[in-house]
Amino acid sequence: MSGPRRDVDEELRARLRAAAGEHRPDRARILARVERGMAAGNRGPARARLPGRLRVAGATAAVAGILVAGGYTVASAVRDDAPARPPVAAPPGPRESESREPGSRESGPVWSSGAVDPHSNEFWAQSNVTLGTSTPLSALTVELRVAQTGSVTSTGAWRSLPEDDFAFTLDERDGFLVYRWTLRQGRTVPAGEWMFAGQYNHRRGGRDAGGDRYSAAATTASGPLTVRGGFTPGG
Known part of the structure; x- marks a missing residue:
């Protein structure tokens, strides 16, 4: 055609x-x-x-x-x-995270764990507080409480962040040695994992760290929050 x-x-x-x-x-x-x-x-x-x-x-x-x-x-x-499904709103995250099990990681921008250093011995020990953050912190206070279980005396303290960024105090009250690190005004803690450690002598023999506690109060861009917990035995 x-x-x-x-x-x-x-x-x-x-x-x-x-x-x-x-x-x-x-x-x-x-x-x-x-x-x-x-x-x-x-x-x-x-x-x-x-x-x-x-x-x-x-x-x-x-x-x-x-x-x-x-x-x-x-x-x-x-x-x-088919009828359209309404969007599901995610529940807001908690403003406070608690380490109910030492060494666990919480959900949210800040997490923590506590452990007795594996190099501790029958006369001396070190308690380590590990603090992690996925976002910079504009304020931070870390407090370590070591229970007075017998002849507990401080032998020092340190942190993996710059020494000049923190004010440090050591006190004994309510049956605890209290180590406290406070971030100075105008300083910032960058994202990462950081350690705060308190060292002390104690009565000879194995020491029970079951009564020891730590807490950390931090401020992120989204607001303040806290973490706290206890300690696992040393390795």
């Missing part, structure tokens, strides 16, 4: 494709018409009546076939009819 007739046929096919692409069948009206037609056909004496649920299923299948012919898929028809 060639010439003007071929041009006319191609133009007609192009218009039909455009019309089919713009067509949006009314699914609800088609479903109702198909179901009415099936119900009317089932009234004859020679045909068994189908249960209502099966009739609806058959009508839905028929409509699905029509929609496929019109450029739709069954999957898209079902997906569009």
